[in-house]
Amino acid sequence: MPPSTSTIAATGADTEPRRHPALAFLMAAWPWLFLVLLLAFFELWARAAFSTSFLLNPYNLKSIALFAALPLLLGLGQTFVIIAGGIDLSVGFVMGLAAVVMARAMQVLTPVDPALALAAGLIAAFAAGIVPGLINGTLISRLGVPAFIGTLGMYGVARGVGFLSAGGTTVPVNNPLLFVMGNGTVLGIPIPVLVTVLVVLGMHWTLGQTRFGQYTYAIGGNRTAAIRAGINVRRHTLYLYMISSACAAVAGMLYTARFSAGAAQAGEPLLLDSIAAVVIGGASLFGGSGTIAGTVIGALIIAVIQYGLVFINVEPFWQFVAVGIVIIVSVLIDQSRHRLTGEKKEEG
Amino acid sequence: MAQPILRCVEVSKRFGGVHALERVSFELHRGEVLALAGDNGAGKSTLIKTISGVHQPDEGEILYDGEPVRFANPRAARERGIETIYQDLALADNLDVGENVFLGREPETRFLGLLPRLDRAAMRRAAHEVLETLDIDIPARKLNQPVRNLSGGQRQAVAIGRAIYWKAELLIMDEPTAALGVPEQRKVRELIQRLKRQNVAIIFISHNLQDIFAVADRILVLRRGIKAGERRPHETSGDEIVKLMVGG
Numbered sequence: 001m002p003p004s005t006s007t008i009a010a011t012g013a014d015t016e017p018r019r020h021p022a023l024a025f026l027m028a029a030w031p032w033l034f035l036v037l038l039l040a041f042f043e044l045w046a047r048a049a050f051s052t053s054f055l056l057n058p059y060n061l062k063s064i065a066l067f068a069a070l071p072l073l074l075g076l077g078q079t080f081v082i083i084a085g086g087i088d089l090s091v092g093f094v095m096g097l098a099a100v101v102m103a104r105a106m107q108v109l110t111p112v113d114p115a116l117a118l119a120a121g122l123i124a125a126f127a128a129g130i131v132p133g134l135i136n137g138t139l140i141s142r143l144g145v146p147a148f149i150g151t152l153g154m155y156g157v158a159r160g161v162g163f164l165s166a167g168g169t170t171v172p173v174n175n176p177l178l179f180v181m182g183n184g185t186v187l188g189i190p191i192p193v194l195v196t197v198l199v200v201l202g203m204h205w206t207l208g209q210t211r212f213g214q215y216t217y218a219i220g221g222n223r224t225a226a227i228r229a230g231i232n233v234r235r236h237t238l239y240l241y242m243i244s245s246a247c248a249a250v251a252g253m254l255y256t257a258r259f260s261a262g263a264a265q266a267g268e269p270l271l272l273d274s275i276a277a278v279v280i281g282g283a284s285l286f287g288g289s290g291t292i293a294g295t296v297i298g299a300l301i302i303a304v305i306q307y308g309l310v311f312i313n314v315e316p317f318w319q320f321v322a323v324g325i326v327i328i329v330s331v332l333i334d335q336s337r338h339r340l341t342g343e344k345k346e347e348g
Numbered sequence: 349m350a351q352p353i354l355r356c357v358e359v360s361k362r363f364g365g366v367h368a369l370e371r372v373s374f375e376l377h378r379g380e381v382l383a384l385a386g387d388n389g390a391g392k393s394t395l396i397k398t399i400s401g402v403h404q405p406d407e408g409e410i411l412y413d414g415e416p417v418r419f420a421n422p423r424a425a426r427e428r429g430i431e432t433i434y435q436d437l438a439l440a441d442n443l444d445v446g447e448n449v450f451l452g453r454e455p456e457t458r459f460l461g462l463l464p465r466l467d468r469a470a471m472r473r474a475a476h477e478v479l480e481t482l483d484i485d486i487p488a489r490k491l492n493q494p495v496r497n498l499s500g501g502q503r504q505a506v507a508i509g510r511a512i513y514w515k516a517e518l519l520i521m522d523e524p525t526a527a528l529g530v531p532e533q534r535k536v537r538e539l540i541q542r543l544k545r546q547n548v549a550i551i552f553i554s555h556n557l558q559d560i561f562a563v564a565d566r567i568l569v570l571r572r573g574i575k576a577g578e579r580r581p582h583e584t585s586g587d588e589i590v591k592l593m594v595g596g
Contacts, residue, residue, distance in 0.1 A: 209465045211454050214443075218451055228438045229452030230423055288442035295567035 020322055030081040030333060031280055031297045038301065042095055042308040054311065062190060066258075068303035070095075072296060073251040074267065074274035075281075076203045079295045082278050083207075084240050085220040085287025090154035091248040094132045096250030097162040101128035103171035103262025110175045118177045126191035129249020130242060132158050137238035149243075155271075161248030162264030166292030171262040182257030192254040199250060204292040216240065218289030235236065273302050276323055280330040301326065351414045353518055354399070355547045359408035366473040368575045371408065375501070379547040381540060383554055383564035387593050390446045390570040392516050392553045396520050399551070401425035412518075431511035432520040435527070439503055445486065446475035448495055478513040479505070480535045483542060491524040501532030507547055508539060512548070519543065521552040525559055537563050557586045571595055 026033075039055060074091045081088045102125035109117035132154050139150040177242035184191045207213035215236050218226040227233050229239055248267065256264045277298035282291025305326065306319045352375040361369040369391045376382050384392045397403045399410065401419030409416055412428060419425040422432065441450050446468070447454075455467040456498055472491065479486060484505040486498065504524060511519055523535040524540070533556075540550060540563045554560050560567055561581050569576045569592040576592040 148423065205463060209459070209463070211456060211464070213467060214447065214454055215452075217442060218440045218447075221440035222438070225438040225440045225451065228422070228434070230426075231452045288440075 027333060027336075028282070029160070031282065031294065031301065031330075035297055035301050035304065038304045038308065042304070042311060045312050049312070054308075058188070060307070060311065060346065062193075064303045064307050065193045066190055066298045067307050068236055068319050069252060070076065070157055070251045070267070071270045071273035071277060071302060072299035073196055073199060073247050073254070074270050075277035075295045076199060076292065077247030078205065078274045079203070079278050079283060079290050079292060080216055080240050081095045081147070081244050082215050082275075082283050082285060083220045083287060083290045084237065085223070086237070086273070087151065087285070088136065088241060088244040089148065089151040089271060090132055090136060090158055091244060091251075092156055092267035092269075092271035093158035093162055093264070094129055094245050094248040095252040095255065096246070096262075096264040097132070097158045097165070098125040098129035098161050098249040098303070099262040099266045100166040100264050101125055101262070102253055102256045103173050104165060106173045106175055106178065106256075107171060110173060114175050114177050117175055118181070121173075121178070121256070124247070125253045125256070129245050129252060131245075131247025133242035133248075134238070137241035140235040140241065141237035159264065166262065166264045173260050175260070178257050179260055182254065182260065192258060195250065195254060199247065200292060200296060200335055212236075212239075217288060220289075260298065265343070272299050272327075273299070273323065276302055276330075277326060279334070281285075282334070284334055285331070291305045300328075349517060350377065352411075353413055355411040355414075356395075356399070357409045357411070359395075359398060359405045359410060361391075361398055361403055362406050362539070365549055367573045369398065372570070372573075372575045373408075374494070374568055374578065376518070376551065377473070378549050379544050380565045381544050381550045381552070381563050383552055383560040383567045384570065385554065385557075385560060385589055385593060386570035386576075387570070390593070391573040392570055393522070394573075395570065396432065396522065396551060396553065397460075398432075399425070399518075400430055400520055409574045426509050426514070429515055429517035430520065431514060431516035431518070432503075433507045433511060433522065433524065435522045439495050439507055440496050444493055445479070445491045445498075445506055446471035448506055449475045449478065449513050451510075453514070474513060475509070478509045481546075482509055482512060482539060484509060484539070499532065500528045503529065504536050505539060506534075506545070512546075516548060518549045518551070521550065523553055523555070525554065525556060557589065561586070569593055574592065 042054045074095065077089055078091060078225050102121040105124040106117045106121040109120050131186055136151050136154050140146040140147050181191055207216065215226065215231050217232055218229070218231060219236060223233060251267065251270070256262045277295050278290060279285065280288065280298035280301055281294025281296070283294065302323055305322045309319050309322065310316060350434070354376040356371050356375070358371040359369055359373070360367070360371055372395060372499055374382070384395065386392045386423060394403065398405050401422045404418060412430070417428070444449065450471050455470050457467045458462050459465040475491060482505065484502070486507050490497060495506060498506065508519070519523070525536050528536065537559060540552070543550060564581055567579050567581060567584070567589060569578070569589060571593060577593070579589065
């Protein structure tokens, strides 16, 4: 064979990254292992201290699912945004704004017709939620505002508008249909959990199986390459922030339904949880990686920690400490993953 | 001889008062490799960007396949079969080989006749085929890994493979060997020769005289936007090319 037809072969050991398959597997699977360990810990504690089961108690499982639902919803949109290399800090107060607007609309219309009031409330909440996403997306994709700053500004705006719409207080609604939406069950599963599961399935499909998902990864991996490949990166970025806001709006609707009241601060503590869920789930804050399944596991880990600590009578403030530590550890694991498994680190 | 695939006739391009290109003319045939040489700022990048639709010429004419063309953007040029591979490769590091080959043009099927779904099997198959026609050997297990796990030469090969898959007839390469080690430079040169045998026309920018003399059929030297000379490798020497580049 003449030399000119020799092949471009894998270039041997010098450029082949050093790999430790077992370690790489452990690093990739640690959120699942951690969740199992947490459940095992609380199960043992329950048996030792209260002579009861933690896991076999449907009430506990239901509570964990309800704890996880709202931060998970925020985390779903956040997953898309973070994979594309952005971040959305406004989701918590956008959720609150949607909750308040929904409650306001229903307060006015419930005396007329409860069903009409619920429909109008849902539409109003969605509209109130999607506008901040439209503005975030426009600022970031068209006007070149960094995502961190643009959405931090929106954090303030949505917070202020939320409290103004609520008149500085919570907005109660007395509507039986709304109560069912927030507290009813289908086959024993709370409706808010069912809604969240449906959104999870839709997002999982979109991210993993469609062009839209593919472009989201491509933009996070190499924005210039995405542009050169003919992807409309600006429009895509706008859609991502609208998706994030829409998820926050749905979370706001479920909040108002569950508590029969809208509150501007409804989502305030959930911003941290939503980003934590995404990061614990294996997404890199530099963009380019992450999955919906990972975010679901991340949200479950946070919910198990939060509910479990209440269950074993630890002061609730320790929840913040515990979740904070888990975030830091998961970022450390992400950093060392590149080093330990020989995976080349993406630049900047 | 058959009609040239590309003919530039007195092409000029100015940015403000700067004459980036001044009445540059040349032609290129299918299966021919043209090296673009020149010092920094000589107009090499402007010339390839004018051919690939990033810039439009201020004066002069570009004929593609014998027909005058004026590409509004790179996409229009790409639709006619002009693919450009930039220095920084334009691959998304976090995607695998097939995903990069199809980036922006992914095939979709319908799941249960309803939900849109990427046709990953078709993407993998096509990626495998194009690498095979180019005789590029990337281990099967690496086809499904992010391309960041590939070597520089393999990544360059994927970028070239993508252009070929999309039926590039004119391939423009900006410093295709600049970021590579010596063994990998040689492999990319071999790949260029293989493309040439498949009748692809190639323009490549290089600073590396060794590259130029190894693969080019003709060398076009630019100096300050002006065509300083055009030579065949066997009638010239490295010294002469350098002289043309720096003037003198």
